[in-house]
Amino acid sequence: MRRAIIREQQARGRKAVAVLPVHYPKPLLTAMDILAVELWGPPGPPRGPDAGRLQAYVCAVARNALAFLAAGHADVVDGVLFPHTCDSIQGLATLAPDFGGWGKPCFRYIQPKGEERPSSRAFVRAELESLAAELAVLTGKSLETAALRRALELHTEIDRLRAALLDGRARLAMTDRELYGLLRRGEFLWPEDHLQELKAATGRLAAEGSAPVQTDLPIMITGYVPEPMTLFDHLRAAGAYVAADDYAGIGRRVLRVPVGEDDVVSERSERSARPEAPPRPRPVSDPFVALVRQSFEAPPCSTRSANQDRRLEYLVGLYRRSRCAGLVVHVPKFCEPELFDVPAIRARFAAEGVPLLYLEGELEADLSAQAQTRIDAFCEMVAAQRRRGGRAAGGTRGGATGGTRSGATGGEA
Amino acid sequence: MSDAAKAVALGVDAGSTTWKAVAIDATGAIVASLVEPAEPRIGAQTERAVAVLRTQAGADAAVPLGATGYGRKRVAAARSLTEITCHARGAFARMRRPGVLIDVGGQDTKVIRIGAAGDVADFSMNDKCAAGTGRFLEVILGRLHVPLGEVAAFAARAERSVLVSSTCTVFAESEVVSLVAEGQPVEGIVKGLHAALASRVAALAGTMPQDGGVFMSGGVALNPAMVEALAGALGRRVEIVPDPQLVGALGAALAVRP
């Protein structure tokens, strides 16, 4: 299916670039007539012998991607873009192109780590311009400001609709499987086509203020990528649905703060405050500024390793707003960025009296029987706590490696 | 059969290694039970064995059936609940107070916090590997040629515990082989293995609440050496739930009791 879509876009004169997780300046690619096709693994056992070129303790996302690229499964695209997400993808970005596995053009997009600082702001801008220049070599035409502006508008509209579907989840007459299927088509569709599908889906949203159409247990999920998708079938069978999403690949990429080009003023004043970096003269209205702002205004993500308090506040806010009854933490095994945030998430949600289920995965084709049991038991527990009315204390964990415990006894009889 | 002993509900725990079932009366007491090795065809085994149990307990087809364990969804005409919920109910019915229940099974180890109402307040399970499960002991004791029935006697004879640092089943196996080669006494190694497993289970349990009891269920609870090692690792007295193997099935029966 993806291959056909890529070919169709290429027939229209566009280029296609495979993109590894997580964050990258998609409007820039759209503006340059480049179709982004995201490579989250893919799930299932690694395809081809090259998976063995990475040790088994490297996450499945990186291992599977190497096997996939090296086996030629991505030969239809014109290049690969490696965002600088973590040490493993950073290593993959030299292993595949330099030691075999990928022979076509290769791009890297380095996102600054840590909190926003004057230095990192200036860096993002320079990195974006550098990436645009490299991509221009691939497309044979340079980036046009007007095209970038149009692309920013298009993606703002896409984000608005994605946010509407996610934030109005309780009023949306779709199963999780359907909703995630739709949202994940954004990983490979040409953005305008994705927009049309999103528009159609908003028709299934009941009016704001009307009674919720979802009556199952509302659960929040945080994690990296919703794989395997059968997770949602198991949740549904256990009587729950995802009322709030914080997957790195889904909710964390939906920009909810509108960023405009006006920010150029504040950036200019900041620059001029630093004598060693005199402001370069720019037109007052500059779409690049919006792109820079986007990378700092997106929902907090573990892979940016910025302020943890901000992330926790965001998660708790999302949880409360969505009136959830429990939290599922679903992370890939060996994923350092995600794993390092888990203790703080446990502690914070335990303090809130929120039941929590910890699930670790390796992009397997389906959940193990044990994982299914955990989901069932978690839903049974949350449902029982709800029946007894209100807030029962107790966070639940399903991992072998410790976690913060909340109060000793859960039920307030 | 007296009125009090009349079976009002049945419970099946279709586990990965053993198949267990109980029949209970209106007071929740067990009036009949069955324990068999698990067969690959869970549905067929359940159909046959439940019929036996119904005859034993004098329970006709109207007496409801609750099912738990990995095979719970393949038990026909039963309400299914997970082992977590059922173990909590079963243990609470027997111990009659809240606490922490540790169930060391063949493939899974579960730590369940039982609330004041017998509800599940919190739970945790081991990850995919067998490090914290009964399987860990089974594999390595097999390596040492220690019969399962004599484990406790072996450990009791040990003058001191030999430190086994690996909790990974595969690593520990080779570590144990080399300890034997070094001439370490088997008794001490057996004791050390229990300590290693207990520390893994204790890590799973996290920080223990000071109030409430610490209970143990599952087949491994029948091994006194393990109970002792666990008590040592947790620094708490560990009470064995009566009929530890039947706790899950009891909970399943209680869940459907009219």
Place this chain on the structure above:
Amino acid sequence: MITRRVQYELIARAAGPLLMTINRWQGDLKRAVRRVTGRGPARKAAPFGPPLESTRKLKDLMTMHYLTGRYADGAVPVAWVTSGFPVEILRPSGFFTVYPENHGAVCAVRRMVPELSEAVEKQGYSRDLCAYARCDLGSVVTGKTPAGRLPRPDLLACCTNICQTVLYWYRALAEHFKVPLVLVDTPFVYGEAKPHHLQYVRDQLHELRTVAERVSGNHVAPEELEEILKVSLAGTRLWDACLKTGRTKPSPWTGFDSFIHLAPIVSMRGTEECNAYYRILLDELQDRARRGVPGIANERVRLLWDNLPIWFNLRELATLLAEHGFNFVCTTYTNAWAEAGGLIDPADPEGSATRAYIHVILNRDLPNKLRTMKRMCTEYDVQGAILHSDRSCKPYSIGQIDLKDRLAQELGIKALILEACHADQRAYASEQGEMRIRAFMESFDQATPS
């Protein structure tokens, strides 16, 4: 504050050295008793060469360092620093520096990592995370440390040129201690560093100077920084010279010795004490090289080691190899502190520090790593390599399977991949590991019958 300072100075200048001397007398006494009575552990004889005399001075230096550290907080500003951090920028502000990675190595040698790690595994830290991070956080939570006590930081200084992990780790430390965290984020170098990548690091070094001055309350004159950079450059060159004595046949020391003697250049870089120590070590190594005193008794096969050491198994591994005449004469790990630091130019502090710290081996692509390994194989004339595939260090381990094949194809180097962890013995199967190493050693004898 003033009493604290007096106490600190007293320990650093008088009481510490005195204690060290007493300690040494006691050590000498014990050894003398052993010699006379013939009891106690046998003195290290075969398969090693005569032990390095400098090791004792190293112990004194590091013990003093940790001892002084106990009294540092409240007396002088304290910074906890990653091993690849441009520490030279902090030194002129008078920071006492603690290296949690070095501390982690000490914990690992003492086999304390499982105990410390379990303390934070209970909080939800996965065992799949870096063992240094786990054990350091565990040490902070429990207060347990083989150093007696670590001084509380006023500043956390983190540079991502060795991994992203350090940022997650230090962020947790910042949360615990409620102190500022300064970050030097170094874009990974694919091929050549891009100008705006260098500019980004340079901007951050500038930001760092401001924070360091604010936290310490000490304003730094440019010539003070220049002076530190000179000292640091000299230290790097001394360390480089020490390592290069390994080119002599037989090598006057072993790679395992170099792991131990690495501590000062990691955690005291930019200080005179560090350089003074390496002058002593270099003198001894050069003297041994001249006189043909070997690191191991019978050096038959020379090896390269890649990645961090397996700290908790260092002695066992070294002995096993030495018994069969195998010696590590070079390691990519110890070489890392001899290489990029050479780019420091006191005349251009920020520019050269930027270049030096962005170009460390772990922040560069695999072709660079392969070039470095091949160069070392040639210069040190090695026949084999052990690549420690370190579960706890993904950035160092990714690519090793290809590197192994390339060393074999391009230089005929026999290489072994040894899966372990640098600090957590629970993740290492010593039996399997030993068997693999034996098989690896046997393969040399089959190839070249003697």
